[in-house]
Amino acid sequence: MSEGVQLHLALILFAPWFAVLSVLFWRYPRQPRGPARSLFDTVALTLATAAAFGGMYWGMAHADAGFGPMWKQVFATSIAYGLYLGVMAVALVARIRWLARASSFSPT
Numbered sequence: 001m002s003e004g005v006q007l008h009l010a011l012i013l014f015a016p017w018f019a020v021l022s023v024l025f026w027r028y029p030r031q032p033r034g035p036a037r038s039l040f041d042t043v044a045l046t047l048a049t050a051a052a053f054g055g056m057y058w059g060m061a062h063a064d065a066g067f068g069p070m071w072k073q074v075f076a077t078s079i080a081y082g083l084y085l086g087v088m089a090v091a092l093v094a095r096i097r098w099l100a101r102a103s104s105f106s107p108t
Contacts, residue, residue: 010056010077018052018084025088032099040098044091051087055079 005012022045059076 006073008056009073010059010080011052014052014077014081014084018049021084021088022048025092029099032102037095037099040091040095044088044095048084048087048091051083052080055083 011018025045026041056076056079059079060072063072063075065072
């Protein structure tokens, strides 16, 4: 396996799942949808992807090779997935609170 593919294998394997989670985060709830919400969602998805990339690179660099060559991939994938989910969970909670606060201030 080439060095480039090996380095990015963690994200290559999880890209479809990251895409599914990203689309669900973007589409639900459907309303309210405005420029501020789109910006928030874009920033959250960008941060989650950047955290996953950073975690993957860190995991590949710091995995103990004594556990075998596959351990680097397992370790990097676990860190990338955990960071992606962590950022998305924080963003989801922040967005829920933001939307709840915004709806309580909107005139009826």
